[in-house]
Amino acid sequence: MKIKKLAIIILSVIILSLLWIVYSIFQFKEPETNLNDINEKYHLVLEKYEKKNIVSDNKTYRIIFKSDEDYEKELYNAYKNSDFVTEFDLKNNKSGSIIWRKNKNYIVKFKKDLIKKSLFMWGVISVAFLTLFLYIWKGILSPYKELENYTSEISKLNLDIRLPIHKLNPFGKVTESFDIMREELKKSKRREYEANVAKKELVAELSHDVKTPISTIKAVTEVLQIQEDNPKKLEKLKTIEKKADTINELINNLFHATLEELEELDVEANLTDSRKLSHFLDELRIFGEIEEENSVPECLVYMDELRMEQVITNIIYNSYKYANTVIKVKYEEKDSEIVMTIRDFGEGVLEEELPLLTQKYYRGSNAKESKDVGAGLGMYLVKYFMEKQGGGVEIFCDNGFVVELHIMKNKI
Structure with a gap:
């Protein structure tokens, strides 16, 4: 609707500009010849000639005689240029014509005015078309391109991109x-x-x-x-x-x-009774002998029960698979944490392999000797779950494989 109104306005401006120029052309009229003025000048020119016998030309007239060779040619050019011609006969039997030159200043002025008006009209038309082009570009083509790019991004499931809304957007x-x-x-x-x-x-x-x-x-x-x-x-x-x-x-x-x-x-960790750490070991004794060297310090610890049970199960089960010895568990209370130490008395792992055990899918060299097939995720999950609960894990070898679980007493 807006572009229709703009097109009507531009078309109206163009038509009015054209009508203005056409009107100026039709309004042009040649100035009428002042016969009284020519009559006075005619007698003055002839009188001057008879006295001085001198033919004088100026910008307003020219005298030609019939005896001149180019008389006919000059007379033809005068009529062609719409000049006013008067004939004369002198007492000395000389005759000819006076050509009164037409004033062409008004024609030059008219041409200049017409050129100015034409340039003005084309300027108006150019501005009008430029305005229309910019409106079409900004109001139609550019939003259409944005819409095209937007649908392309949506088809790629890029749903975070927003489509800008413009004021002139149709x-x-x-x-x-x-x-x-x-x-x-x-x-x-x-x-x-x-x-x-x-x-x-x-x-x-x-x-x-x-x-x-x-x-x-x-x-x-x-x-x-x-x-x-x-x-x-x-x-x-x-x-x-x-x-x-x-x-x-x-x-x-x-x-x-x-x-x-x-x-x-x-992982959703909450403050929980620390004695549950000991309870997690009860069901795991089926794998082998588990000795608790001391009781769990009674306090509230920060843990996810399900994830902590998975942590302890992974450690005990790995010791059962790879060491198959008695497993000893010790608890130590510190200012902000409880350290639960789980150790077996097997061969352990190579020193250079210790940092790799908590990486996803890594299996130690001793795993090749076991008949159980694992995914290499046990110790990775131990570290992951402990860190998500705000604690940590330390792994080392000391006459067997040792894992220390740092369980926080307060939420960090």
């Missing part, structure tokens, strides 16, 4: 609708992302949690195989053990694939 309602659509798509994409993350976290948690009962089944099966003498029952126990290994491997693969896609696992 696509204002379309722009607003697109921006609303972008916001809704962004919300929908965010909900989809959160739902996928929640599902992956659930799969990761379930995958890791299932490992503990599978390990328990395997440990009990191994104990029963040692005690059983019946060949048929022994064969069934071996089958159970084999299937447990298969399930354990599948769970490792599932957990590995899920953790690859997750940015982080959720």
Whole structure:
């Protein structure tokens, strides 16, 4: 609607400018010849000639005689130029014509005025078309290009880009609708992302949690195989053990694939009774002998119960797999933390491998000697969960493999 009004205004200006020039042309009139003035000058010119016998020309007239060779030519040019011509006959039998030159100053002036008006008109037309072009560029072409780029970004699921809204934009309602659509798509994409993350976290948690009962089944099966003498029952126990290994491997693969896609696992730490640290060890005694050298100092510690249980389970299970010795646990209370030390008396790991144990998917050289297939995530998760709870972990070798868990007493 706005561009239509602008086009009508520009067209009106152009038509008015053209009418103005046409009017100026039709208004032009040649000045009328003043016969009285010419008559007076005529007698003065002839009188002057008869007295002095001198032919004098000036800018206003010229005298030519019929006896001149170019008389006819001069007379033709005079009529051609619309000059006024008067004939004369003198007493000395000389005759000719006086050519009264036409005043051309008014023609020059008219031409100059016409040129000025034409230039002014073309200036107005140029400004009008420039205004129209700028309006089309700013109001239509530029917003259209922005809209084109915007839809291209939306198709790439770049939902953070905003479409600018301009005052002269004829696509204002379309722009607003697109921006609303972008916001809704962004919300929908965010909900989809959160739902996928929640599902992956659930799969990761379930995958890791299932490992503990599978390990328990395997440990009990191994104990029963040692005690059983019946060949048929022994064969069934071996089958159970084999299937447990298969399930354990599948769970490792599932957990590995899920953790690859997750940015982080959720940890919600709260102030909890420190005595639960000892309770986590009760179910793990099925793997082997666990000795607590002292009681847990009674206080409130900052931890996520589920994640802390996973931390302790990973450490105890690794010691069971790779050392298979008695495991000793000691507690030490400090100003702002409780240090829980878990140690076995196996061969430990090489000194140069210690910093690598907490890296994702890294497995130590001693893992090759174990018949259990792991994902290389146990110690990585120990460090990850401890740091998310505001604490930390230290790993070293001292007549066996030693892990110190630093559990904060107050929230940092």
